[in-house]
Amino acid sequence: METPDKLLTAQFLQHQLQEVIKLLEKQQLEKSLLERAPTTRHELLEAVLHKQQQTRLQEKFAALHPADIAYILESLPLDQRKIAWNAINTHLDGQVLLEVSDAVRHTLISGMAAEELATVAGNLDADELADLAADLPKRAMLKILRSLNSVERSHLNAILSYPDNQVGALMDFGMIAIRDDMTLKAISSYIRKLGKLPSHTDKLFVVDPYNQVKGILPLQRLLTHAPSLHVEQVMVTDFVVFQTDQDSAEASRAFERYDLISAPVVDPDGKLQGRLCVDNIMDFIREKAAEDLLIQAGVTEEEDLFSSVWKSAKNRWGWLLVNIVTAFASTRIIGLFEDVILQLVALASLMPIVAAMGGNTGNQTSMLIIRSLALGQITPANVRRLIKKELALATLNGTLIGLLIGMLSLLLYRDLALSAVMSIAMLINMLVAVIVGLGIPLLRHKFGKDPAVGTSVILTSITDSMGFFIFLGLASLFLIAN
């Protein structure tokens, strides 16, 4: 799909969205007016008007890039989205389905028949089909599988056989493989005969008779070297290859590090299996970043802005329920000290500070560790120095902030012993926070789990509970006459 518009700004997109909404609202208004009007020609008139608006919508969408249509659909409420979806030309439907978010895709697919979906899928490549496969109903998928030829079917099966987080699931098959005994001239005329290169082709892959990758031929070299030379003389033999079972996050870092546009993907025997391109890598990076942010905020997956209230509610319950459990746990700790609070009620006012500051400190530490783990910067060789540094930092910050908070509470309550307990509790809880903030991600990583998931929730529940326990415990030891 070629690029769309000469000058492209967010204003342009928002303008397109506004116009689509205007067309849709006009259509809905006319419909409701007609329904109320006591005319006999009602149905005929309605049909004509409806047709007119539909044509205008169709023309609007026909001029847009599938990614822009996807943006408009995502920004429309459910009822208008359905009408707009019907106005999109079927041959664009597949590309649009690929571009919309998972949540919105569900709303679009749920209204389509299996036959319709099979037709739509007919325009897609195997790697694109694989992206949709998880969201398609079984019946549609069977129909699609039957319509594929054997090469396409084996491509589709290949991609689907890899887990989501492996390179094999991200690859496509738009590679051009050549032999090293051809001349550049022969390659050029071969390309001219093809008439078109797959998108993101910046290099050709040089393979031997066993389909093992021997080198790459960048188009740049094809263009700058004498046509009489052989591929063997011009190809690059020092290049980046990915394995089908390699971690996608690792591949995405390699793309960034070496500024790649495309790279060959091989199986454990070194045989060419497919191609990894920067556009898929960019999508992967963006999705991962969104996921990380949403997890921090306690949302399980990306939401359709206009999904039903019920669906959104379910998406948010998971973490809220976890939080209820942890909140009640820390409540039980306060419960242990209720008689202490009765003797010195200022403790009730001050205890949330100890808990909250611990949580903040721990989150700072854990987030930096999670980032460094993601970048592969933490190794057995430097982890001990890192732990030492963070502990030193927590001692420094705990002392300073403990003193500051102690002084503030002295101003409020004019009770030196209370302030001292506050300062010491603050320092201890900040040390606890840093130990937990280091420990959870490092241990999760050691056991092969994503260090980001759940860290913040577990950490906060520990710093809350420990904050209450340390502060109220110290208070009951030193401030209360037993």
Add this chain to the structure above:
Amino acid sequence: METPDKLLTAQFLQHQLQEVIKLLEKQQLEKSLLERAPTTRHELLEAVLHKQQQTRLQEKFAALHPADIAYILESLPLDQRKIAWNAINTHLDGQVLLEVSDAVRHTLISGMAAEELATVAGNLDADELADLAADLPKRAMLKILRSLNSVERSHLNAILSYPDNQVGALMDFGMIAIRDDMTLKAISSYIRKLGKLPSHTDKLFVVDPYNQVKGILPLQRLLTHAPSLHVEQVMVTDFVVFQTDQDSAEASRAFERYDLISAPVVDPDGKLQGRLCVDNIMDFIREKAAEDLLIQAGVTEEEDLFSSVWKSAKNRWGWLLVNIVTAFASTRIIGLFEDVILQLVALASLMPIVAAMGGNTGNQTSMLIIRSLALGQITPANVRRLIKKELALATLNGTLIGLLIGMLSLLLYRDLALSAVMSIAMLINMLVAVIVGLGIPLLRHKFGKDPAVGTSVILTSITDSMGFFIFLGLASLFLIAN
């Protein structure tokens, strides 16, 4: 810089890191042994041994890609990092400086003389120099400016004149501009004469005599069309152009949406100013994602893993101090109700739950709004529907979770009135949380500010304070005999 290794995995990188550390530790060990040894040939021997190790280190680094060297430097503690940095060949220094994180760059540059920096910078392009400019000392920058020719200097000045968040600051000058009356054959021989294309060249830019961009010629078309054709007949006239003053985040979305590799950048008159490439866009996306995550965790900027404790401490104080202020504010609200707590001490145990659940709900809402704003999906046309939906959701979740929490506290305290107050306070605070979680990002966005910055801190402080106030206020009205 060509790509480096045939098979490239995280294991490979970690292995390189281990080897460098081993070399460095050997060097440090030998040095300390020699210092203790009472030999007269001490200095000579030390010099020889040092030389040996240094050579081995140099050979190691010479075989690595600058991005990989940057990774190793980032993973080394300060003392070892300095030794390693000295072992890197000067002609690689510039590229390595570009690849390391800002924090680590500071530690490397701080040890270098102005002359040395000027030499290092001599190997860099104007757009690369611009990336370093902010971190270079003034004296070095003046030296560098003097060593540039007038074209380079004007390029550098052009980039530096744009704020960080605009396309102009991200562009480079590696574009090839051609005229539309040339034949493809002439273009091909022009390229062959050049001998080398700038990296990421997937298209040539077609300009008129006034340097205005008329079209693009993808290399693909150059390769697939007859050499006798003129550029005019083959060029694409429907393409994406960016303006120098356009928002970088918008440009990065366009790159993703239209799967671009490179695109022309023009000034307001449509004149070609530079080129935007996918590698810079990827760096931009990754940096923005990291920033968003760290902001959520209350860290001001990315930290060098091994920066001094003092530097790290300062990086984390900002948000901790803000949190002290907000924590004391909510404390003052509890203080108002100390006599109520004395009459019913269970309130002290239960109040953190109301506050915490409010914070969680608000954060879920605000994060989804921030995401949608970043994707440009929220428009004046749909914002009202969105607000309605979130309020409906909060009412549903508030009722269900309020009831659940009420039942749990009934189990704990066997006090029906207390549980009822708990449920109602929970519902009201969740509504407050959603209103604040919608309001802060939407208002910040409306006034042109980044909706993500500070939202979580302000939100949590409001849901805490309001949670305590609503719960204790309702309790004093309905549970306490005045």
